[in-house]
Amino acid sequence: MSTAESPLAIETSGLVKVFGDKRAVDGIDLAVSTGSVYGVLGPNGAGKTTAVKMLATLLRPDAGEARVFGHDVLRDADAVRSRVSLTGQYASVDEDLTGTENLVLLARLLGHAKSAARERTGQLLDAFGLSDAADRQVKNYSGGMRRRIDIAASILNTPDLLFLDEPTTGLDPRSRNQVWDIVRAVVAQGTTVLLTTQYLEEADQLAGRIAVIDHGRVIAEGTPGQLKSSVGAGSVHVRLRDPEQRQEASSLLAQHLGTRVQLDSDPFALTARITDSGDECGAAVRASRALGELAEHGITVDDFALGQPSLDEVFLALTDSNNQLSKQDTSGTSRQGAAV
Amino acid sequence: MSTVTNTSTSMNADQDGTDGGVELREGELPPVAPEQLAAVLVAKDRPPRPSAFSVSATFGWRAMLKIKHVPEQLFDVTLFPIMMTLMFTYLFGGALAGSTTEYLQFLLPGIMVMSVVMTTMYTGVAVNTDIEKGVFDRFRTLPIWRPAPMVGYLLGDAVRYVLASAVILVVGLIMGFRPAGGVLGVLAGVALLVAFSFAFSWIWTMFGLMLRSEKSVMGVSMMVLFPMTFLSNILVEPETMPGWLQVFVDINPVAHLVAAVRDLMAGTWNGPEITWTLIAGAILIAVFGTLTMRLYNRK
Numbered sequence: 132m133s134t135a136e137s138p139l140a141i142e143t144s145g146l147v148k149v150f151g152d153k154r155a156v157d158g159i160d161l162a163v164s165t166g167s168v169y170g171v172l173g174p175n176g177a178g179k180t181t182a183v184k185m186l187a188t189l190l191r192p193d194a195g196e197a198r199v200f201g202h203d204v205l206r207d208a209d210a211v212r213s214r215v216s217l218t219g220q221y222a223s224v225d226e227d228l229t230g231t232e233n234l235v236l237l238a239r240l241l242g243h244a245k246s247a248a249r250e251r252t253g254q255l256l257d258a259f260g261l262s263d264a265a266d267r268q269v270k271n272y273s274g275g276m277r278r279r280i281d282i283a284a285s286i287l288n289t290p291d292l293l294f295l296d297e298p299t300t301g302l303d304p305r306s307r308n309q310v311w312d313i314v315r316a317v318v319a320q321g322t323t324v325l326l327t328t329q330y331l332e333e334a335d336q337l338a339g340r341i342a343v344i345d346h347g348r349v350i351a352e353g354t355p356g357q358l359k360s361s362v363g364a365g366s367v368h369v370r371l372r373d374p375e376q377r378q379e380a381s382s383l384l385a386q387h388l389g390t391r392v393q394l395d396s397d398p399f400a401l402t403a404r405i406t407d408s409g410d411e412c413g414a415a416v417r418a419s420r421a422l423g424e425l426a427e428h429g430i431t432v433d434d435f436a437l438g439q440p441s442l443d444e445v446f447l448a449l450t451d452s453n454n455q456l457s458k459q460d461t462s463g464t465s466r467q468g469a470a471v
Numbered sequence: 472m473s474t475v476t477n478t479s480t481s482m483n484a485d486q487d488g489t490d491g492g493v494e495l496r497e498g499e500l501p502p503v504a505p506e507q508l509a510a511v512l513v514a515k516d517r518p519p520r521p522s523a524f525s526v527s528a529t530f531g532w533r534a535m536l537k538i539k540h541v542p543e544q545l546f547d548v549t550l551f552p553i554m555m556t557l558m559f560t561y562l563f564g565g566a567l568a569g570s571t572t573e574y575l576q577f578l579l580p581g582i583m584v585m586s587v588v589m590t591t592m593y594t595g596v597a598v599n600t601d602i603e604k605g606v607f608d609r610f611r612t613l614p615i616w617r618p619a620p621m622v623g624y625l626l627g628d629a630v631r632y633v634l635a636s637a638v639i640l641v642v643g644l645i646m647g648f649r650p651a652g653g654v655l656g657v658l659a660g661v662a663l664l665v666a667f668s669f670a671f672s673w674i675w676t677m678f679g680l681m682l683r684s685e686k687s688v689m690g691v692s693m694m695v696l697f698p699m700t701f702l703s704n705i706l707v708e709p710e711t712m713p714g715w716l717q718v719f720v721d722i723n724p725v726a727h728l729v730a731a732v733r734d735l736m737a738g739t740w741n742g743p744e745i746t747w748t749l750i751a752g753a754i755l756i757a758v759f760g761t762l763t764m765r766l767y768n769r770k
Contacts, residue, residue: 187612191769213520213614223605225533227540236536239529240613242518251511258508260501268540275500284609289512309503316505320512 138200140165140292140323141186145195148181148347155181157347158195163325163340165291168318170338171327172446178347179327180220183294186325187217199292216285217294223281226270230261230280233269238287255283259313275306282313286322293317295326299333311336331443345450358445365439366404367418372431374398380430387421393447399433404444523616530623535630547593548635552586556642563706572647579643579650580660580733581705586639587632587668588700588725592692594628594672598679599688611767618764621676625669632668636661652738660735663748667728670752673759680766699725724751 141163148156156178163169173179184190186197188208196203202210217223224233231252238248256265259279264272269280278298285293295314299307314337318324328334334341335355343351343358351358367388371380377399381392384403392403403421405414418437425432521529538544559582564571598621601607610620640648640657650657675692682688702719703709703726709717720726727747734741 184608189608189611209614212612213517215612217608217612219605219608221605223609225537225606226604227537228533232536236529236533237609237613239532240521240526240610240615240619242521244518247518251514254507254511258504258511260503263501273500279503286512288517289515306500312503312505313508316503316508317512320509322512 138165139163139198141169141197141199141325142201143182143186143195143197146182146185146192146197147194148178148185148190149193150181154347156185156192159344159347159349161342161349163323165323166318166321167339168314168324168326168337170334170341171325171344172329172331172334172341173327173344174329174450177344179344180296181347182344183217183296183325183327187215187294188212189217214291215294216288216290216292218278218281218285218296218298220297220300224269224277224284227268229266229268230256230272231265233280234284234287237284241288243287251287255287259283274301275303275309278302278306278310279313282310286317289320290322292323292325295324297327297329299328299330307333331446343446343449351445351449359439361445365414365437366402366444367421368395368400368402368436368438369422369425369432370397370400370434372399372433376430377401379428380425383424383428383430384421387424388417393444402444404448520614523619526615526619527622527626530620531626531630533623534627538627538631544593545631545634547590548586548631549638551590552583552635552639553642555586556582556639556646559706560646567707575643575646575648577733578706579639579648580736581703581729583636583639583643583661584664584725584729584732585700585705587635587664588671588728589696590631590635591628591668591672592675592689592696593631594624595675595677595679595682595688595692596685597624598676599682599685602680617768618760621673621763621767624676625672628672629665629669632665633661636664650736650738652736656735656738660732663735663745664728664732667724667748667752670755671724673756673763676763677759677766680763699723704729724748724755727751 139162141161143159143161146156146159146161147154159178159182161169171179171182181190185192186199186204188204188211191205198204199211200214202214204211225236228236234252234255235248238251239245243251253262256262259282261276261279261283264276269277272280282295282298298314299310302310311333314324314326324337326334326337338355340352340354341358342349351361353361367384369380369384371377377394381394381401384401385392388403388405390404390406392401394401405418415437422432422435556579560571560575560578563578564574568574568577607620640661652660674695675688678688678691682691702716703723704720705725709720709726712720724747727744728751731741731744731748734744
C-alpha cells in the first residue's frame, strides 16, 4: 500500500478469532490510513463484526496483532477506548431511556459536567433532527431514528476512529442516504471511519479503500476502481422478450465476447462480462457486435445496458474464485486487483 | 481506461439501491443538518477522565431512570415484602409463639432480611437483560473504570433494598412491631442489611454475565436463595433442628446477618455477629466481584 509511512489508524497482522471449531476471523491483515472511510465488505457471517469487535476491544484475538493509532488492542485497551467509538448492528443505546437521557448519560460517563452534557446533547439532537423525539423512550423510535441516536451517541466526543458496523442494514433508501450524509460529515471533520457493509453500493459510495472479506479472510483489497477493473472492463446487461431464448442468447454472447455469461434471477435477463482484451476494439464496440449477433439469430432484445462492473459483480467474481481455490493468488493476504 | 460509460440503467444496477428497505414509518423525520453536525464535531477537546466514583454514580442514576420509566418493577420490593410479612406472621405466630404480636417481635427483622436478600436476584436478571441488548457493548468500549457499570446496578438496587425495608417496617409497625432499639437501632439494622445485600449481589452480577438467559438466572437464583433464607434462624430458633442442619445454619452468612439485625433492632450491639456479617460481605465482594470482572472483561 502506498501510505506505509503515514500514521495508520488501524494495523492488523494475522488476526484470528475462533468460536468453537469455526474460524470466524482467519488471519486478517489490514492497514487503514487516517482520515478516510475504509470499507469492509462481505456477506453475512464473513467475519466483519467479529473483526470490528476485536478492534474495538470487545473481543480478545486468539492470534495475531491489532493496533489502533499504534496502541495494542490487548495490552493498551484503555488508550484504544479513549479514541474510538462503536455503533453496532443493533441499537447500542438503552431502549428504556429517552433520547436525551441516553446522550446525557453517555456524556457524563465521558467526563462532561452536567451543564456541558446537556448542552452537547441538545446540539446533537438538533443536528440529527431528533429534537421532537428527545423526550420519548428510544423503544418507540423508528429504525431510522434509532440509527441516528446511535451514531449521535458515538460522536458525543468527536472520536478519532469510528466503527460503523452495518449502519444501514434494514433501513429504507431515504434513511440510508441520510446515514451516508452523516458519515460524510463526520469524515469531513477528520474522523477515520471503518465501515462494514454487505451493500456493495454503500462501500462504493463512501469508502476510499475497500477490503473484501469472505470466510474470515481478506480476498481482495484496493480502491473501488481497482476492484472493478480487476474484474474486467464492464458488462452488458440484456433483457430478452422471450425467456425461452435465454440459453441460446447466453451461448451466443459467451462465444462472441469470450467470457462467462451470468443468468440473472430474472428469467428474462442475463449479464455478460466484457474483458479488456487490449486490442483496438473498445468494449462498447464488441458489445454492440455481440448484440447484433443476437438479432441475426432472431432473438429480440427488449432492453440492454452497458455499465462499469458493479461491485456486485466484483464480489461474485471474487468469492467465486475464492471458493474454487483457484490459480495464482488466493493466499488470503491482501492484494491488489490483478488487472490494474 | 475503458470506453464504457457508467450510466447503467439495467435492473441489475437498480437492485443494489433498493434492497433492505423495510421501514414504513419514517415520514415525518426531519433531515439531518450537516452544517450543524459539523459545528458540533469541530469541538475536539475532551473533558478529563471522570473518577471511579463519578461514573459509578452516573450508572446508579441510570438505574433510577429505569425505575422512573418502568415503575412496575417496584412490585417486587413493595407488594412481595408485604405479602411475606402478613403470611408468615399469621401462619406461624399462634403455633410458634402463642400470639402473633409476640412472634412479630421475633419475625420482623428476619422477614425483612429474607425479603431484601431475595430481591437481590433481580440484579442478575437486569445484567442479563442488558447484555441481550446492544447497550452493554457501548459501555464496554468506554474509557472508564471497568467495574463502574456493575457498581451502578448495585447502587440502584441499594435504593430498592432501602425501599423494601421501609415498606416492611411500616407494615410491621402497623401490625404491632415495637423495636426496643428505637429509631437508631432500626436504622443501624437496615444499614447493615443493605450493606450486606450490596456485597451479596455480586453473586448475581456473576451469574447474570455467565448464564445465557434470564430464565436460567432466575432458576439458579432460587436454588441458592431458598436454602440460604429458609435454612436459617429467620422463621424459627435453630435449637430444634437436627445437628447437621444446625452446622449449616452456623456457617450460613444470612443467619449471622439476621442475628445481628435482630439484636440491633432490639437495642443490643452484638459485636461478634456484626463482625461476622461484615467479614462475610468482604469475602463475597472479593470472590464474586473478581469473578464478575473477569467475566465482564472476557465476554
